[in-house]
Amino acid sequence: MLNWLLLSCSALILIGLSLHSMRAAGDKDESGFLVANNSLGPFVAAATLVATGYSGFVFIGSPGVAYEYGSLELFSNTFYTPAFLIATxxxxxxLRRKAATLGSRTIPEYIAQTHSDGLAGRWLQGIVALIIILLLSVFxxxxxxxxxLLVSGWLGIAPTQGALLITLLxxxxxxxxxxxAVAWTDAVxxxxxxxGSCVIAYVVFVEIGLGELIGQLNSQDPQLANPTTGAPYGDSPASALLLLPYAFLWAAALPFMSVRFLAIKKDVSMAKVGIWVAVLGLLLNFTPLAGLYARAYFPELASPDLAMPTFLEHGVGPLMSSVITLFILFAMKSTANSLMHTVSTALSYDLRSALGRHEGFTTTMTFNRLMVMIVGICSFVGMAYLPPVMILWLGILGNGTLMASLFGVTLCSTLWQGNSLGAFASIAAGFCVSAYLLLGTDLGWVQGPLYGCLASAACYIGVSLATRRSMSVAT
Known part of the structure; x- marks a missing residue:
């Protein structure tokens, strides 16, 4: 009953913030729905960026990786904060200034406007929107x-019922x-x-003691406390360093992250946003400790993704377990709402713009909201038929491949401007290389998307230069 009460109270707060945001944004202009009327202050901007970046993968996936592979994940997890700070x-x-100059409301629209203002731009916007729909739906x-998985044990219901309940919320x-609404609820x-992260640190460092934990891990396998490989990120422990560029690209190239930069107020200093990103990010780096705790004392779990629920059941008291579970649920919901918003925006705005439709029902807020509902329901149905895979790997498959697809047209274009043909080639190269390496090889999880980014950059620059020269010769 306590858990149901906590969920009900939090649901009322979140829906109340959403209704307040709806009144503040208004229904006359889509920019309120798409980019929050460019109204985010420094703390809210940093909070929504961190809450979305440090999501279910940090509270469920990352402890699962620590349970399966050992303490390297604790080291790896620290690279997300400096990466997000550099991106900010x-x-x-x-990105914010150029998008404001162009009048861009979404990342696909920004990509299209920076490469072509004609039919090629519309094709580019439509293709980027389709890739976003496909890959972010996977995530x-x-x-x-x-x-x-989390809600089932917390509320005592089946996993499918728990997923449906929170999806509807x-x-x-x-x-x-x-x-x-996404940004303000993320801030809460x-x-x-x-x-929740600080409580995990207190249990491990104070109540148990780091020496005791290391001793338990060593008694099972010395590789857990002092790994000599970089699994699952590569062969060497140094492979974990690849998470720094990976996480930077995550924040800068992924549309559900970078769209927040478009929503920040024009007069807000990015240094202030960065300070809050650093503070919040550093305090969220303790979560893999829960996975090490579960491996030390419960080494026979059926799945690594059960590491965090096991910690909550045995590592803290019932009341604190309920509260932390609610906070972990917050982390998952913060990413889920961002993904729903981004995918539905690609459906309701970007595909419509690519088709040249600027009037009618498809331009109303009702249509935008209908797309959110459709995306959420379809994702729940997809979850029901999902084969058993590690949650973190599935997230990297969707995020990493999308990141590689858009690397050339977002990051490279800030340093060197290519043309629309180079943009098409870079998107195709990044998508194919990353997807193949993740699905068809045993390469490290981070390495596949990074190689895809290199392929995307090479094609962006190479094809743009080649086509410019051919056009010059023809002229």
Whole structure:
């Protein structure tokens, strides 16, 4: 009953924030739904960025990786904070200013406008939107699966029922307030996430003691406490360093992350946003400790993704377990609402713009909200038929491949401007290389998308230069 009460109270708060955001954004202009009327202040902007980045993969997936592979995950997890900070300080301002100049409301629209203002731009916007729908839907399905696993034990219901309950809740507060509601609810959620992470650190460092934990891990396998490989990220422990560029690209190239940069107020200093990103991010780096605790004392779990629920059941008291579980649920919902918003925006705005439709029912807020509902329901149905895979790997498959696809047209274009043909080639190269390496080889999880980014950059520059020369010769 306590858990149901906590969920009910939090649901009322989130829906209340959503309704308030809906009134503040208004229904006359889609920019309220798409980019929050460019109204986010420094703390809310940082909170929504961190809450979305440090999501279910940090609270469920990362402890699962620590349980399966050992303490390297604790080291690897620390690279997300500096990566998000670099993206905020050195990329966000450029993206925000250029998007404001062009009048871009979404990342696909921004990509199209920076490469062509004609038919090629519309094709580019449509293709990027389709790739976003495909790959972010994969990531959204993984988030819903993680939510189902967590809520089932917390509320004493089946995983499918738990996933459906939370999916409907996320649909409700996302469809009403759009990105503004997503950002403000994230700001509330991240505070709980930070508290949950700090409680995990207190249990391991104070109540148990780091020496005791290391001793338990060594008694099972010395590789757990002092790994000599970089699994699952590569052959060498140094492979974990690849998470720094990977996480930077995550924040800068993934549309559900970088769209937040478009929503920040014009007069807000990115340095202030960066300070909050650093503080919140550092406080969220303790979560893999829960996986090491579960491996030390419960080494026979059926699945690595059960590491965090096991910690909550045995590592803390019942009341604190209930509260932390709610905060972990916040983390998952913060990403789920961002993904729903981004995928539904690709459906309701970007595909419509690519088809040249600027009037009618498809331009109304009702249509935008309908797309949120459809995306949420379809993702839940997809989760019901998902084969058994690790949640973190599924998230990397969707996120990493999308990141590789858009690397050339987002990051490279800030340093060197290519043309539309180079953009098409880079998207295809990044998509194919990353998807093949993740699905068809045993290469490390991070290495596949990074190789895809290199292929995307090479094709972006090479094809743009080649086609410019051929056009010059023809002229």
């Amino acid at each position: 300080l050195f990329f966000a301002n450029y 959204l399905v993984s988030q819903i699966k993680a939510i189902g 996320v649909i409700c507060y996302t469809m009403f307030g759009g990105l503004r 959620m991240v505070l709980g996430m930070v508290l």
